[in-house]
Amino acid sequence: MRTPHVVVVMGVAGTGKTTIGPLLAARLGVPYAEGDDFHPQANIAKMSAGHPLTDEDRWPWLDAIGSWAHGRAGLGGVVSSSALKRSYRDRLRAAAPGVVFVHLTGDRALIEDRMAHRHGHFMPTALLDSQFATLQPLEPDEAGVAVDVTGSPEQIAERAMAALEQVPEPTV
Template sequence: MDRYVVMGVSGCGKSVIGALLAERMGATYIDGDDLHPASNVAKMAAGTALTDEDRAPWLDQVGATLGAAQGVAIIGCSALKRIYRDRIRAAAGQDVMFLHLSGDKTLIAGRMGARTGHFMPTSLLDSQFEALEPPTSDETALSVDIGPDPAVIVSNILAQLGPKDR
C-alpha cells in the first residue's frame, strides 16, 4: 500500500499524526485543508458546516492529488462519510488505506479550543460527529485511538499496518 488518508473529525490530530507518520515511513505528507477552495474555508470560518455539494470538488482534488503523488503519500482529510471515501478512492484511481483517528468529543473539543490559527471553529464539532460514518470492515481501513501521545499513536498505526502495508 502506498496511498493513505489520515481521517477523522476536525481537531483529532490529522495534520500532526499525518506529518509524523510520513516522517517515519519516508513518505510525502499533504494537508488536505490546503486543498479546500477559498469558498469552503470562508464558509467554515463563518461557522457554517459544509454540504456534500460543497465538499465534492474538494474530495475530487484530494483524491487526484493523492493519485498523482510520487512514492508513498499520506494526506490528511476528514473523509467523514463512506461516500466521501469512495469518491477519494475513485479520484485517486487506486486503493487507498484510511487511517481513522478516533477519539472522545470532549478530548477533541479541548484540543480544538487550544489551537490557534485554524479556520474551523469548535462550534462545528457537533456537525462533524453527526456526519461521521467510521470505516466498516469491507473498507481498507484501520482505526486508532487518539488518547496517547502522538509518537505512540504513530507507533500504534505502524504496528497495525505491519510490514506489508508500509
C-alpha cells in the same frame, strides 16, 4: 509496509490529522499533503463563519485530494482529509484505488478540549457536533484502521504504524 500505500489520515476536526499525518509520512519515508490546503477559499470562509460544508461544497475538495493521491499511486504518500462519510471515501478510492485510511478516533470531550486550545485554525469548535453527526466510521470492507488519539502524537503515530502493518497490500 512492503509497498508504498497512499494513506489518508481521516477523522473529525481536532483529532490530530495535521499532527499525525506528517509523523506517519516521516516514518514511511513519503511526502505529506495537508488536506486543508486543497479547500477552495469559499469552503474556508464558510467553515470560519461557523457553517458546515454541504456535500456539494466537498466534492471539488475531495476531487483535488483524490488527484494528489492518484499521482502518488505506487510511490506512497500521506494526506489528511476528514473523509467523514463512506461516499467521500468512495470518491477518494475511485480517484486513487488502493488508498488506505487511518481513522483517528477519540472521546468527544478530549477532541473538543484539543480544538479549544489550538490557534490559527479556521474550524471553530461549534462545528464539532456536525462533524460527529456526519461521521460514518470505516466499514469492514474498507481498507483501513482505526487508531485512538489518546496519548502523545508519537504514541498515536506508533499505534498507527503498527496497525498499518496489518493492512493487506494494495491491489492496484
